[in-house]
Amino acid sequence: MRKNLSYPVLVFLLTVATITFVTTPVFAVPGDEEHKDEPQKQTIIKKEVEKEPVVEVTPKEEPLEEYEFDLFITPTPLIKGEAEFTVKVETKSGIPVSDAVINGTVEMSSDMEDHGNMTSDPVGITFAPGSKPGEYLAAVDFDSVGTWMATIEISYPDGQSDSFSTELDITYDGANPYFLYSIMVIILASILYAQILKKKSGKGGRANVHTAS
């Protein structure tokens, strides 16, 4: 008479599942631990154009315009794939600047290990005017996880220009690998246990006829 091994089976599975979930951070994203307590930040860079040294202005000369710009990047957090850069340019008095010319480049950081020893040439990005005055949009494709350097150059209508650089951290957004490892462990453990059961009850044993309840 075949033993009913259902309870040992269930205890075994529960034990494996418990050990797996306790010992692996199942739903943690790689790298999450470092930034666990940091609040989510949207990448915003606000910079005022440096003031020209104060020059005694004669009544006939007009002062240079002062500009401000903001950079927004979505999605947040930045993930591998397409991202959208939005630059908003306005004068210090709040008037949107519609005739600026904005260009930029993105390239992988010089730390090659960060990108699995891959390197890349700088990729040019061109901003096009958006739907709102003073807004400029560009789509950028980050094809690798890791740290990237974005450099933006702004040419204002009156001939002034400005540029800045910022580091961007592109994260992995695929399935959590720990979760998948846990799934594999459970499946492999159950396959292994099934082979043990098969050996105990006789190889290839077909189930007896059981009528359903």
Next chain:
Amino acid sequence: MCIQPVKEIQPAVIENKKKSKNLLDNKKIAAFLKSKWFPSIFQWIALIVFAVIIKETLWGPSSAHDNFGTAATWVIWWPLIPLIFLLLGRFWCGICPFATVSDLFQKWFGAHQPVPRFLKKYGIWLIDFFFILITWADHVYGIVESPRGSGYLLMIILTGVVVAAVLFERRTWCRYLCFLGGLSGNYARAGMLQLRATPEICKNCTTQACFKGGEKAPGCPMFEFPRTMDNMAKCNLCGHCIKNCSNDSIKLEVRPATKELWFIRKPKLEEAFLSVVIMGIVFVQNVTMLEFWPPLLKALENFIGTDSYYVTFTITFIIAMALPILALAGTALVSGKLAGDKLWSSFAKFGYAIIPLDLAGHLAHNLYHLLAEGLAVVYTAMALFGIKVNDYSPAILDHHTIQILQYILVVLGTLGSIYTAYRIAKSNYGEGSTWKAFIPYLILMVVLGIINMMLFYLPMAMRM
């Protein structure tokens, strides 16, 4: 000589004995169902598509709008599933990729252990629990709107399927644990296809190959014995019994929708409970997609004093689940008193009458997603091959047309439920008590129908 009148046979035992057309009398259909191509060809297609869905949900675009896996699962498959159940019973279960994976793993690694007793006894309650849990988790964690969430759910189900396959015999997961199996079992009972054996032929059979298996195919994977099978709740139309039966006892017949619900011999409380739970879930799904949901949520937050969505949604969820259950229990109490039956007996018998309205509500809700977002599947599939289309309209039909179709479905479902309740009353109670038992349920079905109509009257949000 005094001739005694023949005793009238209990109506609950007799099904309508009108002869239905046996589809297996058609030689082409019979040949196809008996061939090696059935259901393999459908299974392999489903498995390939499933593999693509898994890959896309786990590693594809993280926006639901751009993800083929999400589109294929929640915009095409989920809306079409109730229609498949209505027309073809549990045929989807026969070609389900999880079942195919189960069969493969069992073939390579299976230990074929007997199904544990507690699963046989409490499996349906576990199914009820999983169904409620997954619906709750979907709303709280946003599974449907998240490709990763959808992928994780599929992987968790896959894990359960594989574990059940390698340890236990046949399709234990499908029969005793699959939450969708519980839903499909209920809907299949209202379906238009039935598989039965011919008792007169079966009584001479000595092999019972339909259950045990034979040279041509394994035995019934769903633990059913066609000879005594009197419902379509478990049959997944895999065709194994059709292939194995050398006596041509198996019949595949078309029947009126909901007919099986009229003559349930052994109504089960847990199955009736699942029927009414599904109604609650349809309410929840509808309410949370309506435009008045955010202000309703806000009002609830102010009332309770917390802005935690986990708390506010859980309360809403419990209320939405409880309302139809309490409504049915109240109706069962009244009906039972009028007809001389007990509360839970009446609950179990008439709970099945809600199934047509469940099916209609489910179809109507998902019809919106299918027809208002269906083209998203096409465009996201094109994106797999590098063809990106921006700013597309995913709609197949306009909102007004969809709304009219939803109304029609709800009306048909309500009428189906009313008629089913009447037939259940007629087959379970004597002539004097039929209407007494039926009237309370008539009122209940009308009220549920009106609530569903009101929910579909209000504008709905998109899924993608």
